[in-house]
Amino acid sequence: MRFYNTLTKTKQEFKPITPGKVTMYVCGPTVYNLIHIGNARPMIVFDTLRRYLTYKGYDVNYVSNFTDVDDKIIQRANEEGVTAAELSQKYIRETKKDMADMNVLPATTHPLATQEIDGMIRLIRDLEEKGFAYNVNGTVYFRTRKDPGYGKLSHKNLDDLRSGFRDLKVTGEAEKEDPLDFVLWKPKKEGEPFWKSPWGDGRPGWHTECCVMSRKYLHATTIDIHAGGEDLIFPHHENEIAQVECATGQEFANYWLHNAFLNIDNVKMSKSLGNFKTVREVGEHYDLQVLRFFMLSAHYRRVLNFSADIMEAAKASLGRIRTAVSTLNDHISGAKSVPLTEDEKRKLGIDEEGKKIPFEFKKDPMTGAEIWPEDMRRFRLEFERAMDDDLNTADAETAIFNLVKFANVEVTAESSREFAEAVKKEIVELSDILGLIVDVREEDLDEEIEQKIAERNAARKAKDFAKADAIRDELLAKGIILKDTRDGVKWERK
Ligand code: AMP
Ligand code: ZN
Numbered sequence: 087m088r089f090y091n092t093l094t095k096t097k098q099e100f101k102p103i104t105p106g107k108v109t110m111y112v113c114g115p116t117v118y119n120l121i122h123i124g125n126a127r128p129m130i131v132f133d134t135l136r137r138y139l140t141y142k143g144y145d146v147n148y149v150s151n152f153t154d155v156d157d158k159i160i161q162r163a164n165e166e167g168v169t170a171a172e173l174s175q176k177y178i179r180e181t182k183k184d185m186a187d188m189n190v191l192p193a194t195t196h197p198l199a200t201q202e203i204d205g206m207i208r209l210i211r212d213l214e215e216k217g218f219a220y221n222v223n224g225t226v227y228f229r230t231r232k233d234p235g236y237g238k239l240s241h242k243n244l245d246d247l248r249s250g251f252r253d254l255k256v257t258g259e260a261e262k263e264d265p266l267d268f269v270l271w272k273p274k275k276e277g278e279p280f281w282k283s284p285w286g287d288g289r290p291g292w293h294t295e296c297c298v299m300s301r302k303y304l305h306a307t308t309i310d311i312h313a314g315g316e317d318l319i320f321p322h323h324e325n326e327i328a329q330v331e332c333a334t335g336q337e338f339a340n341y342w343l344h345n346a347f348l349n350i351d352n353v354k355m356s357k358s359l360g361n362f363k364t365v366r367e368v369g370e371h372y373d374l375q376v377l378r379f380f381m382l383s384a385h386y387r388r389v390l391n392f393s394a395d396i397m398e399a400a401k402a403s404l405g406r407i408r409t410a411v412s413t414l415n416d417h418i419s420g421a422k423s424v425p426l427t428e429d430e431k432r433k434l435g436i437d438e439e440g441k442k443i444p445f446e447f448k449k450d451p452m453t454g455a456e457i458w459p460e461d462m463r464r465f466r467l468e469f470e471r472a473m474d475d476d477l478n479t480a481d482a483e484t485a486i487f488n489l490v491k492f493a494n495v496e497v498t499a500e501s502s503r504e505f506a507e508a509v510k511k512e513i514v515e516l517s518d519i520l521g522l523i524v525d526v527r528e529e530d531l532d533e534e535i536e537q538k539i540a541e542r543n544a545a546r547k548a549k550d551f552a553k554a555d556a557i558r559d560e561l562l563a564k565g566i567i568l569k570d571t572r573d574g575v576k577w578e579r580k
Contacts, residue, residue, distance in 0.1 A: 087142070087474045089311075090387060092319060092342040093239055097476055100341065102310045108144045110136065111300035111339070113314035113322070114196070116153040117177035118162045120364040121184055123377065123392060124315070124348045124355050130378055131345050131386040131477070132313050133190040134520055138473050141519050149303045150193040151296060152178050154200050155289055160278050170279050171200070184365040187374045189521045197299040199290075203281045205298040206290040209333055210270045210283075218332040222261040224273035224286040230266040233328045239342060240320035268325050270294055293325035297338075301330070312339035316346055345386045351393050363392070370560045372397060375523055379404040382479035382520055403487075407517060407524045410490040414497060414510040415525070421503035430505040433496055435461035462512060465489035469516050479520060486516050535566055539575050542568075 088097045102108050112132045115125045136148050153159075154174035163173040182192070210226055213219040218233065219226050230236045230244075237244050244266065251265030269291040274280035280287040300309055314323065323342065330338040349355060355362045368377055380400035384390045426440070437443050445463050447456050458464050465485050472481030493509045510525075517524040538557055545553040558568050561577070569576045 088476055089341050089343055090476050091340075092344050095241065098341070102144065103306070103308060103340070106143070106145060108139050108146045108311065109304035109306050109309040110139075110146060110148050110311040110313070111296065111304060111309055112148070112150040112193075112312075113296055113318055114150040114152050115181060116156050116158060117174045117181060118156070118159040119177060120366050121181050122355065122362045122364050123368060124362070126184070126188060126365050126377065127348045127381055127386075127390065128313065128315050128345050129185060129190045130188060130381040130521070131479075132343070134382060134479060135311075135313075135343070135477055136191065137519050137521055138477070146194075147304055148191075148193045149195050149197065149300060151197050151199060151299050152181070153292065153295065154178065154198045155279060156292060164277065174198075174200075180366075184369075184374075187369060188365065188378050189375065189523060191521075195303040197303055199295040199299070200279075202295065202298050202302070203290065205302060206294045207271075207281075207283050209294060209298055209329065210290070212333045213270065213329060216332065218329075219270055220263065221271075221285050224271075224288060225261070225269060226271035226285050227262055227267040228270055228325065228328060229263060230268070230328065231264050233332050235331055236266070236328050237324065239324045239327055242320060242324075268293065268321060270329070293322055294329060296322075297326050297330045300339075307334050308337045309339045311341045311343060313343040314345075316344040319344055343386075346389045348381075349389060349391045352391055355392075368397075370556070371563045372401060373564070376401045376404055378521055379483070382522075383483055385476075385478055385480050387476070403483075404522070404524075407486060407490055407513065407522070408526055410493050411510060411513055411524050412526075414493060414506050414513070415527075417497055417499070417501060417506040418503055418510065420499070421501060421506055423504075424502050426502055426504050430502060433461050434505070434508050435459055435463035462489070462492060462509065465492065465512065466516065469519075473519075482516075482520060486513065486520075489513055489516065535561065535577060539568065539577065543575065 087100045089100055090097050110132075112128060115121055121129075132150075136146050139146050152174070155170060159170050159174055163170040166173065178196075178198075185192070210219060213228065214221070214226065218229050220229060221227075237247075248265050270293075271283060271285055271288055271290055273286055273288040278289070280289055300312065301307060312323065312326075319342075327338050330336075347354065350361045350363065353359065353361060365374065365377070368374065376397060377400075380392070380397060381390065383400060383403075426434070426436075431437070431440075435443050435445070442463065445459050445467065447458075449455065450457055458467065465488055468485035468488065469482050472478040472485060475481075489509075489512060493513060497506050497509050514525050538561055542554045542557040545551075545557065561568060565579055566577050567579075569578070
């Protein structure tokens with residue numbers, strides 16, 4: 087398995103520190119509003135990496151934080167007249183709901199920055215004692231010039247950066263020794279949450295939190311994988327490396343993985359342009375499995391464009407897999423329970439006893455090309471080949487489509503039940519590694535609708551008509567029409 091490592095700018099063979107185990111940290115969102123579909127990209131991509139590593143037999147410890155203290159949180163809380171803690175707790179709940187709806191597994195641990203302040207103070211003190219940090223009137227800065235490795239992740243020319251920062255120095259940052267020095271601890275301002283520290287009341291800088299939470303919950307000084315969106319390479323991850331490596335003298339993480347950005351209609355998504363979409367909004371029009379399918383339809387290091395057309399295409403593609411599974415379900419319930427025929431065994435690539443025949447690639451002596459199996463084993467090999475090559479989920483989806491084509495051709499009304507079941511199991515298992523749920527039965531959908539109706543009834547009772555209307559519209563978008571009758575709410579499919 088190879089990953090592109092931002093640190094070395096090459097694809098490298100993945101070797102975990104402890105055989106059979108993976109420690110992995112993904113920078114999580116700052117929780118001051120509903121997450122947007124850009125935030126969903128690292129969540130879905132790295133959840134898929136985690137699922138794949140687990141599939142490969144690794145025991146994965148996956149940690150992802152919530153940044154629950156930050157200028158934006160404080161500002162938003164003040165605007166809404168609630169405390170920063172109330173606001174962040176609300177959005178942690180909402181984020182977890184969106185994650186569940188996208189079939190993103192909960193992390194092994196989701197630490198909160200505000201619960202880890204002691205550890206951050208200890209790290210900053212350690213850096214101060216070793217001469218890597220200095221205090222100016224209650225603000226503690228990291229002394230970048232003292233760190234010989236600074237810049238190794240972002241591969242930036244530090245002199246250019248310094249000259250770029252020169253203007254800043256004039257505008258109030260004169261107390262820094264170097265324009266590249268960054269804040270580890272900032273003094274409190276009126277109306278802001280604060281903690282006691284050796285440098286006075288205040289709060290830690292953002293970069294410090296991940297240094298502490300990652301190693302604490304992964305129980306390691308050096309971790310295997312550290313990941314996030316590519317905007318985090320500089321300064322966030324560069325500054326994390328600086329702190330940890332200067333404090334411990336050891337590497338922080340062996341593999342640094344970064345996803346490219348998500349654009350909307352070919353334009354960068356940003357709040358100032360007003361063109362961002364929340365996961366919640368998308369969920370009103372689409373099953374969020376469609377969003378997941380769409381996110382994985384491009385390689386994670388390529389810019390991905392979100393548009394109505396592309397989402398419709400993703401919906402149709404996911405629908406094709408689901409239709410194939412549903413057809414297989416019909417075959418299974420209608421098929422004869424007879425032993426597999428010799429032909430079926432051959433098509434599944436299994437021996438007399440029903441065991442998978444191991445496969446080894448050989449080269450065609452004439453052309454030098456690899457010889458692939460002609461049977462169903464082929465698709466899992468294609469899938470793994472794609473995923474092993476820096477998590478190429480786009481090609482992994484293609485492997486599933488090839489398997490679906492095989493299913494559509496090979497499984498007929500004449501097939502044995504066992505054959506249809508084996509083919510279905512293969513589609514469901516490969517899709518599941520991508521976090522895609524493709525065996526959707528009508529009963530499951532019915533249950534989901536009933537639950538939504540109950541939610542709407544509760545909202546109406548609480549006189550939250552906006553929410554009640556939103557639920558009705560959400561169901562309508564999925565083709566479900568609600569009718570208020572004397573016997574309660576009834577529903578039907580459009
Ligand atoms: P933030 O809450 O801004 O710290 O972002 C949380 C995560 O979402 C980080 O890993 C960001 O890099 C990532 N992210 C934010 N916007 C986008 C985007 N438009 N496309 C892809 N990833 C993004
Ligand atoms: Zn981080």
